[in-house]
Amino acid sequence: MDTDRLNATFAALADPTRRAIIARLARGEASVAELAEPFDMSQPAISRHLKVLESAGLVSSGQDAQRRPRRLEAAPMAEIWEWLETYRKFWEARFSKMDHLLARLKAGESRKRKPRKGK
Amino acid sequence: MAQTTQVSTVSDTEVLIRRSFDAPRHLVFACLKEPEYVREWLLGPEGWTMPVCEIDFRVGGRYRYVWANADGRRMGMGGVYREIVPPERIVASELFDEDWTGGETLNTSTLTESRGVTTLAMRIAYASKQARDGALATGMTEGMEAGFKRLETLLATMAAAQPGDSR
Numbered sequence: 001m002d003t004d005r006l007n008a009t010f011a012a013l014a015d016p017t018r019r020a021i022i023a024r025l026a027r028g029e030a031s032v033a034e035l036a037e038p039f040d041m042s043q044p045a046i047s048r049h050l051k052v053l054e055s056a057g058l059v060s061s062g063q064d065a066q067r068r069p070r071r072l073e074a075a076p077m078a079e080i081w082e083w084l085e086t087y088r089k090f091w092e093a094r095f096s097k098m099d100h101l102l103a104r105l106k107a108g109e110s111r112k113r114k115p116r117k118g119k
Numbered sequence: 120m121a122q123t124t125q126v127s128t129v130s131d132t133e134v135l136i137r138r139s140f141d142a143p144r145h146l147v148f149a150c151l152k153e154p155e156y157v158r159e160w161l162l163g164p165e166g167w168t169m170p171v172c173e174i175d176f177r178v179g180g181r182y183r184y185v186w187a188n189a190d191g192r193r194m195g196m197g198g199v200y201r202e203i204v205p206p207e208r209i210v211a212s213e214l215f216d217e218d219w220t221g222g223e224t225l226n227t228s229t230l231t232e233s234r235g236v237t238t239l240a241m242r243i244a245y246a247s248k249q250a251r252d253g254a255l256a257t258g259m260t261e262g263m264e265a266g267f268k269r270l271e272t273l274l275a276t277m278a279a280a281q282p283g284d285s286r
Contacts, residue, residue, distance in 0.1 A: 011248065014131045084126050088136075092124040095138045097160035098150055102142035105149065105156075 009076050012056035017041070018049050022058065022072065029062055029071035131248040136241040144232035147239060148206035151228060152176045157184075163194060171195070178203055182211070198223070206230060213243075222246030 012018055021035055036046040050070060053059040057076045062069040125137045140147050150156045154172040163169060163186030171185035183197035195216040202210035209228045225244045230237055245251035 007249070010128060010251075011131070014128060014248070084128075088124050088126040091126065091136050091138070094160050094162050095124055095140075097162060098147075099140060101150060101156055101159050102140055102146055105146045106142055109146070 008056040009058065009079065012052050012058055015049065018053055021049060021053065025059060025070060025072040029069040031067040031069050035070065132245050132251050134243045134251065137238060139236050139238045141235070142237055143235060144230050144237045145206045147230055147237045151209060176200065176203065222250055
């Protein structure tokens with residue numbers, strides 16, 4: 001089980017600037033200068049964030065030696081998304097049981113509802 | 120209207136689970152504190168039952184949950200209530216017997232009601248980032264581990280099938 005890689009992915013995505021970079025790259029590749037533009041941050045600062053994203057395998061550099069455009073790598077993103085989806089489904093199964101329970105409790109309450117003040 | 124569950128990693132050490140229920144807040148609150156209700160929805164992995172569900176619902180009071188399967192395997196966890204504000208907030212510590220979460224977690228459940236719909240936000244704070252990532256990555260149940268294995272297979276297939284795809 002590749003826990004280290006998943007950890008690296010989570011760590012990389014834990015930062016809001018890095019998530020914003022990911023969101024930008026999801027729309028297409030971009031150079032460091034282009035990535036730095038919308039942020040109030042220097043290019044070296046952006047480069048540092050990119051380094052974290054690159055070592056997590058989330059971002060790679062393109063061929064163009066001048067611009068070195070960065071682009072998103074789909075596989076690790078899919079991995080983390082799938083993981084969260086599994087976790088989410090586990091909780092969703094629990095909560096849908098709770099839906100049924102709540103429906104019963106609500107029905108029970110309205111049956112025995114006597115004139116009750118407030119809510 | 121009930122909505123589907125949302126999961127997000129809100130900080131380095133936390134996970135946030137959100138879900139809305141088509142019911143007033145006091146009923147959702149009851150579902151979190153009454154053993155007979157908790158038993159009904161807080162399921163373990165597929166095929167597991169919950170033979171132990173003890174709740175001493177007061178600040179400093181303990182709770183204990185145990186799930187068991189047909190082979191006699193058991194999985195238990197418990198903790199202490201740190202803060203209780205009916206019907207809107209419960210803070211409790213949580214620790215699994217086989218401590219795979221790298222120490223206690225602190226779980227904060229917040230309930231907000233709007234027009235008869237109650238939103239439950241469960242914030243799970245792990246002892247450290249490593250603990251959080253580890254817990255997420257290892258998976259909480261066998262079902263989830265199975266899901267993770269399927270995912271690894273899928274990823275292997277994906278990796279094999281993407282030579283130089285620039286999208």
